[in-house]
Amino acid sequence: MKTSSIIGGIVALGLNATAHAQSADPAASAHGFVDRFYAWYVPLIVSPKGAPGWDIVLTKARTDLSPELNLALKADSDASKKNANEVVGLDFDPFLNSQDPCQHYTVGKAAMGKGVFDVEIRCVGSKDKQPDLIAEVAQRNGQWMFVNFVYPGNGDLLKVLKQLAEERAKPSH
Numbered sequence: 001m002k003t004s005s006i007i008g009g010i011v012a013l014g015l016n017a018t019a020h021a022q023s024a025d026p027a028a029s030a031h032g033f034v035d036r037f038y039a040w041y042v043p044l045i046v047s048p049k050g051a052p053g054w055d056i057v058l059t060k061a062r063t064d065l066s067p068e069l070n071l072a073l074k075a076d077s078d079a080s081k082k083n084a085n086e087v088v089g090l091d092f093d094p095f096l097n098s099q100d101p102c103q104h105y106t107v108g109k110a111a112m113g114k115g116v117f118d119v120e121i122r123c124v125g126s127k128d129k130q131p132d133l134i135a136e137v138a139q140r141n142g143q144w145m146f147v148n149f150v151y152p153g154n155g156d157l158l159k160v161l162k163q164l165a166e167e168r169a170k171p172s173h
Helices: 002-023 026-046 053-060 067-082 157-169
Strands: 105-112 117-123 133-140 143-150
Touching (some): 026 133, 053 067, 067 157
Antiparallel strands (some): 117 133
């Protein structure tokens, strides 16, 4: 009798967790994912480090990035390492849209976009009306991940990485 009570309690806990997860606000969940990432990432970037921030993400938080974003960032990073004396890849932080990051960022509203949640990221103290960037996040296999980063007025990360790859593929003159 005691064993069945324990099993019943475990099953009830599991059902409550499942029901709670299904009823959770997806926008709030997306916001929470982005907020946790930036709470980890920004202090890492503003403190002295050796590797570019995106290299650290590729090794320590790659599951936070979509496979497409992972591959494109890795290809760019590898090309930059092979050509250390010239800029052949990203020359700005793609997760902050900056060469000189702020000390603090805020994660703004999350709104459903074209099949993804658009989450605004702003430098604290910025007077710009537009966010510094917009993180596009989607849930795949029950896990949130970044699928792209949009730079208001300047395209997006996947397009930048594609353009850089195309420039690297051109024969040298």
